[in-house]
Amino acid sequence: MRQGIAFAVLLAVAGHVSAEALQWVCRAAIGEDDPVDIIIAVDLATSAITERDFRWTTTDGDTTIDWSLTRSRDVLRAAILTGPDAGLQISGSCDEKA
Numbered sequence: 001m002r003q004g005i006a007f008a009v010l011l012a013v014a015g016h017v018s019a020e021a022l023q024w025v026c027r028a029a030i031g032e033d034d035p036v037d038i039i040i041a042v043d044l045a046t047s048a049i050t051e052r053d054f055r056w057t058t059t060d061g062d063t064t065i066d067w068s069l070t071r072s073r074d075v076l077r078a079a080i081l082t083g084p085d086a087g088l089q090i091s092g093s094c095d096e097k098a
Helices: 003-014
Strands: 021-030 036-043 053-060 063-070 075-082 089-096
Touching: 021 075, 036 053, 036 063, 063 089
Parallel strands: none
Antiparallel strands: 021 036, 021 089, 053 063, 063 075, 075 089
8 A cells, every 4th residue: 555645544534533423344445556454434524425425535744535435335436636646546345334
């Protein structure tokens, strides 16, 4: 996994999450890297929620990632907007944690 964005990916887990959050276990890849297992927490208080998906943004230093989780298929997508890995995509699939 790319060192520059490894911590930013973890922000999806360890970011400031309110008491009302949903968690998923995901297998995701950054760009052409091999997939890794991560846990994401979608903070319902700070996410844009539609009938089909959740959208949220995480920032760590100069790295900002725009996330999207399609609820009907549990598909995770993200775009790295700023930082040394800007332009790379993150993609994977998730299962909601019990």
